Amino acid sequence: MIVPSAYYRPLALGAPAPFREPPVKVERMIHFVPPHVEKIRNRVGELATQVDVVLGNLEDAVPADAKEAARAGFIEMAKANDFGAAGLWIRMNALDSPWALDDVIEIVGTVGDKLDVIMLPKVEGAWDVHYLDRLLAQLEARYEIKRPIMIHAILETAQGVMNVEEIAKASPRMHGMSLGPADLAASRRMKTTRVGGGHPGYGVLTDKEGDAPRAFYQQDLWHYTIAKMVDACAANGIKPFYGPFGDFSDGPACEAQFRNSFLLGCVGAWTLHPSQVAIAKRVFSPDVEEVKFAKRIVDAMPDGTGAVMLDGKMQDDATWKQAKVIVDLARQVAE
Ligand code: GLV
Ligand code: MG
Numbered sequence: 001m002i003v004p005s006a007y008y009r010p011l012a013l014g015a016p017a018p019f020r021e022p023p024v025k026v027e028r029m030i031h032f033v034p035p036h037v038e039k040i041r042n043r044v045g046e047l048a049t050q051v052d053v054v055l056g057n058l059e060d061a062v063p064a065d066a067k068e069a070a071r072a073g074f075i076e077m078a079k080a081n082d083f084g085a086a087g088l089w090i091r092m093n094a095l096d097s098p099w100a101l102d103d104v105i106e107i108v109g110t111v112g113d114k115l116d117v118i119m120l121p122k123v124e125g126a127w128d129v130h131y132l133d134r135l136l137a138q139l140e141a142r143y144e145i146k147r148p149i150m151i152h153a154i155l156e157t158a159q160g161v162m163n164v165e166e167i168a169k170a171s172p173r174m175h176g177m178s179l180g181p182a183d184l185a186a187s188r189r190m191k192t193t194r195v196g197g198g199h200p201g202y203g204v205l206t207d208k209e210g211d212a213p214r215a216f217y218q219q220d221l222w223h224y225t226i227a228k229m230v231d232a233c234a235a236n237g238i239k240p241f242y243g244p245f246g247d248f249s250d251g252p253a254c255e256a257q258f259r260n261s262f263l264l265g266c267v268g269a270w271t272l273h274p275s276q277v278a279i280a281k282r283v284f285s286p287d288v289e290e291v292k293f294a295k296r297i298v299d300a301m302p303d304g305t306g307a308v309m310l311d312g313k314m315q316d317d318a319t320w321k322q323a324k325v326i327v328d329l330a331r332q333v334a335e
Pocket of ligand 1: 156179180195
């Protein structure tokens with residue numbers, strides 16, 4: 001007989017939810033691995049000591065005829081390794097694909113007790129999250145999984161962006177959200193073939209001043225969507241992430257894109273290549289000089305109120321809160 005576990009809960013928002021904190025405090029990089037590739041599977045234990053999150057990718061970039069092998073490979077690597085402090089995630093196939101249901105049923109049924117987060121691609125509205133939420137509730141009850149599995153949505157369709165606020169609050173299982181610039185570009189019919197980053201044609205010219213040469217400044221194609229996603233996440237207490245950067249040969253451009261998202265409020269990004277791990281670690285950990293200054297602000301206003309001058313700059317209740325964000329992050333990274 002199947003009985004609802006203690007973790008079964010009604011979908012209605014506001015119902016008491018036995019939800020845990022996100023599985024790891026610092027998630028600067030979600031590192032993608034292809035579980036159907038044996039060589040990489042064999043190195044995953046060592047990899048887990050170097051990254052904040054290991055994600056077994058079952059979706060795009062895995063050929064259709066390797067989907068079952070990727071799923072089986074993930075189960076094998078989840079069983080064979082201790083992931084220590086690193087989070088263990090999958091990116092499942094999209095809900096309208098032939099593989100999605102088996103991804104969830106087989107993986108949760110075999111290694112659900114080790115799985116922290118399911119990344120759900122191509123989320124278009126709250127209904128997609130509700131579907132997975134209910135499926136997980138059934139499987140957690142059936143397999144007596146004690147820690148509820150969290151959901152992370154990829155924001156990568158125009159409709160998803162339109163519904164981002166509803167998605168962010170769709171379930172207490174929501175862990176966070178990532179921008180998926182490649183699929184989003186296609187969905188919006190943007191004219192690019194790149195995976196994230198800028199485009200040489202997207203920018204502004206400085207003003208005309210006689211015959212003086214005018215400079216062209218490239219701009220961030222993703223600014224609007226990242227800002228919209230960050231607001232939806234911050235308002236609902238979940239985490240925003242920048243997604244992939246596809247040009248592995250251009251570390252500085254990857255770093256610039258990651259940094260824009262960090263400054264706008266994102267907490268991490270995807271790393272698809274080992275060279276991007278160090279970049280993410282550097283970008284999503286606060287800058288030492290910035291932490292020192294933030295600490296001076298916090299120390300100068302012990303109860304967080306009033307106004308003081310530091311190096312000629314005014315500090316008040318609001319800058320105290322800004323400083324606290326940076327000091328708290330520095331503490332988490334140091335733990
Ligand atoms: C990621 O999945 C993307 O489409 O950018
Ligand atoms: Mg995608």
